[in-house]
Amino acid sequence: MQGKIIKQISNQYTVSSNNLEYICTARGKFKNEGLSPVVGDMVEFDSSLLRIDKILPRKNILSRPTVANIDYALIVTSLKKPDLSYTLLDKLLTLVIANNIKPIIILTKLDLMSKKELKEYTPAFKYYNSLDVPVIPNTKLKKLKKLLKNQTVVLTGQTGSGKSTLLNKLDKTLNIETKPISDALNRGVHTTRHTEIYKIKNIYFVDTPGFSALDLNITKKDLINSFKEFSNYTCEYLDCTHNNEKNCGVKNALAKGKILPSRYINYIRFLKELNENTSKLYK
Ligand SMILES: Nc1nc2c(ncn2[C@@H]2O[C@H](COP(=O)(O)OP(=O)(O)OP(=O)(O)O)[C@@H](O)[C@H]2O)c(=O)[nH]1
Ligand SMILES: [Mg+2]
Ligand SMILES: [Zn+2]
Known part of the structure; x- marks a missing residue:
């Protein structure tokens, strides 16, 4: 049977399927494969053994x-x-x-x-x-x-x-x-x-449990793309990071008041954070 995991408390997963709920455990093999079911997963499960057998491909996590x-x-x-x-x-x-x-x-x-x-x-x-x-x-x-x-x-x-x-x-x-x-x-x-x-x-x-701080764990490209407004502007360098480069369309737009200053400040803050995380990896 197929269902959606709607709740997890330690190793107990509640799977919702056809408006019924099944409290299941996960197969041991998931642990060996370093993959565990999470809330939101679509899964195949055995409704008599109450066991999750397969996690269907994820759209995102x-x-x-x-x-x-x-x-x-x-x-x-x-x-x-x-x-x-x-x-x-x-x-x-x-x-x-x-x-x-x-x-x-x-x-x-x-x-x-x-x-x-x-x-x-x-x-x-x-x-x-x-x-x-x-x-x-x-x-x-x-x-x-x-x-x-x-x-x-x-x-x-x-x-x-x-x-x-x-x-x-x-x-x-x-x-x-x-x-x-x-x-x-x-x-x-x-x-x-x-x-x-x-x-x-x-x-x-x-x-979900609230959180007040979190680390960025994304690529530099993802960071740049997530500041969607930046794509409206053209820079001299195609791989411009809108930081110290010359003739940067984003910085020009900022100077003209077209970009919210806090957005740009936060972007630079996150860029530094990513650079620091990367240099930590190679130390
Ligand atoms: N005045 C006012 N109080 C609010 C409003 N929304 C939430 N609160 C209050 O803010 C407090 C915290 O709200 P919660 O809903 O528990 O906050 P939460 O985001 O679920 O917090 P965590 O579960 O700790 O992450 C409660 O006392 C709420 O009554 C609002 O629009 N106006
Ligand atoms: Mg809450
Ligand atoms: Zn630029």
């Missing part, structure tokens, strides 16, 4: 959280408590795009902002929208539901940004545990401990 076959990533971004970080936002966008997943930015905690504060963010949100990254507040869920019909969706974003709260809003019967973030540290305590898919109407949602 995201690490931290480890989830396979993702269509969309909701980058849940709170404006306050925890405060919005453009660096984290751009890093998540890069990671998502480099993994062939479509990003959507979900804004949370708009209610904690004054009108004046919100206005300051508007140009940035418009900029992301212009990159074909929808920016949707967590108060406007109708539009989101339409977009995500029949899709497998991962939620990512800082701990305390409101991922579980969003799922609870989408389905009042879920009652996923949420927790107020600690005011003293202004950052949350991790509340979600395992990876699980919730089917909400026609959408497969993945609720």
